[in-house]
Amino acid sequence: MTSRPPPLFTRLTRLLVLAAWVLLGLASAQATPLTAAEEQGVREAVQGQLAAFAADDANKAFSYATPHVRETMGNAASFLALVRKAYPMVYRPASVTFLKPESRDGQVIQRVQVLDAAGTSWLAIYGLERHGNAWRISGCVVVEDKRRMA
Structure with a gap:
């Protein structure tokens, strides 16, 4: 008898594969500088989602995801x-430093x-x-960081 992975696991796997493809594409593409306003908007999107996790506000955290991620996950x-x-270090970080x-x-x-x-x-x-005037999170990959915190 073979068992099928649970739907949530399948969704997570798809999101991780999508994130990996996005990141691989970024590694091979030409870099373009962001404006100070764009950098701030990007940071605010991630900070907003982290704050929503800290408050256990599923709807707010979900609102920072791209439409594709929201469709894939189904609900907040x-x-x-x-x-x-899968991401306890992001769900409840002791500290964060933005690069x-x-x-x-x-x-x-x-x-x-x-x-x-x-x-x-x-x-x-x-x-x-970017979706309209807002930045939305399309994926997140987390790896252990052997370097010192910045």
């Missing part, structure tokens, strides 16, 4: 449940150094896209 409660389980965002071919990445409650350092790499 599923999204928050996934973040709690300078980078733009390539209309896609933006925002690296954030995150320290979890146990003192482990992580690098959260957010992909963002």
Whole structure:
């Protein structure tokens, strides 16, 4: 008897694959500088989502996601449940340090150094896209950061 992965796991896998493709595309594309206002908007989107996680405000956190991510996840409660389980260091960071965002071919990445409650350092790499006048998060990949916090 074979078991199928739960739907939430399948969605998470799809999001991680999407995020990896976005990040790989950014690595090979031509960099373009962001304006100070764009950098601020990118940072505010990530900060807003982190603040929504801290307040357990699933709807607000979900509002920072791109339409594709929202469609893939289905609803705010599923999204928050996934973040709690798969990204505890982002869900409840002890501290965060924003690095300078980078733009390539209309896609933006925002690296954030995150320290979890146990003192482990992580690098959260957010992909963002502009939707109208707002920046929306298209994915996040988190890896352990062996370097010192900035």
